Amino acid sequence: MKKKLTVALAGNPNCGKSCIFNNLTGSRQHVGNWPGVTVEKKEGICKYRDYKMLVVDLPGTYSLAAYSIDETIARKFVMEKNPDVVVNIVDASNLERNFYLTTQFLEMEVPLVLCLNMIDRAESRGYKIDVKQLSEFLGISVIPTIGHRNQGTDKLLEEIIALTFHKTTNRKTTIKYGKEVEEEILNLEKLIENDDQLNKKYPSRWLAVKLLEGDEEIIKRLEKY
Amino acid sequence: MEANNLPIDYSQNRPKEYIPLTMASPGETVTLVSINGGRGVKMRLYSMGLTPGVRLKVLNRGAPGPFLVAVRDFKIALGYGMAKKIIVS
Numbered sequence: 001m002k003k004k005l006t007v008a009l010a011g012n013p014n015c016g017k018s019c020i021f022n023n024l025t026g027s028r029q030h031v032g033n034w035p036g037v038t039v040e041k042k043e044g045i046c047k048y049r050d051y052k053m054l055v056v057d058l059p060g061t062y063s064l065a066a067y068s069i070d071e072t073i074a075r076k077f078v079m080e081k082n083p084d085v086v087v088n089i090v091d092a093s094n095l096e097r098n099f100y101l102t103t104q105f106l107e108m109e110v111p112l113v114l115c116l117n118m119i120d121r122a123e124s125r126g127y128k129i130d131v132k133q134l135s136e137f138l139g140i141s142v143i144p145t146i147g148h149r150n151q152g153t154d155k156l157l158e159e160i161i162a163l164t165f166h167k168t169t170n171r172k173t174t175i176k177y178g179k180e181v182e183e184e185i186l187n188l189e190k191l192i193e194n195d196d197q198l199n200k201k202y203p204s205r206w207l208a209v210k211l212l213e214g215d216e217e218i219i220k221r222l223e224k225y
Numbered sequence: 226m227e228a229n230n231l232p233i234d235y236s237q238n239r240p241k242e243y244i245p246l247t248m249a250s251p252g253e254t255v256t257l258v259s260i261n262g263g264r265g266v267k268m269r270l271y272s273m274g275l276t277p278g279v280r281l282k283v284l285n286r287g288a289p290g291p292f293l294v295a296v297r298d299f300k301i302a303l304g305y306g307m308a309k310k311i312i313v314s
Contacts, residue, residue, distance in 0.1 A: 062269075062272040062273050063268070063272035065268050065272065067264060067265050067268040067269065068265070068269065094298065094299050095298075096274065096297050096298055096299075097273065097274045097297065097298075097299060100272060100274070
């Protein structure tokens, strides 16, 4: 009897998500080279050791706001279906832009693994990435991979399993927004924590930040409070 | 007419203020001021890294074709309609 888990793959368009998906599930998928090729939810099964994983390839997004259908799909899945692990695949040669999405996942406080993909491309551009330091800085595990050569896949699987079943200590990293904004966040957090229903469903800091951003979907959901 | 093979310099006849990206010259580096659009366009461009204050280098002036722009540590292709909404200086 295999142990079951659900894994979500998320990342920018063109970060090599489909490739990693293929490596994990062994299915033949079309890898396109224009943004937004993954518009529908793709699912596959990965059998590794005595584990059976349902791998869900979320649409490629640059962020998790609620302004496009792709982002809405990605965010809803993570918030409502509660996958055991979210693998944030980033293009190592394009970190600044890719990390914006990472910060959103960090704020959502979901079980997160960073898949540092395309490290061959980063190296050919002359980038040297200190994986250990990056991992400490973000507070999550960072696994370098080269998707198109199927390198790093096993390490990624091991990390996914470790995070799900062996509860490795996941340090919470927060992004500070400056004094004035932080004050408002604290005020909102206090209000949120007073309400029991809200408190259990979503991380209070994330809710506070979303409200301050004017996130339409969150505002709609919280109208009754 | 580019008779002498010199690229047209669009900067001569324009005010030194805010212009849409479509009026920038090829090879020119400008600073993004604002996005002239609704929330959807703004959020899309912001989340891709095109935020106020960022420097853009025009690599290829589209029209026809996409505008190729170098920003931060990557390049991006923008359609004319999108580029027109990006206000730079």
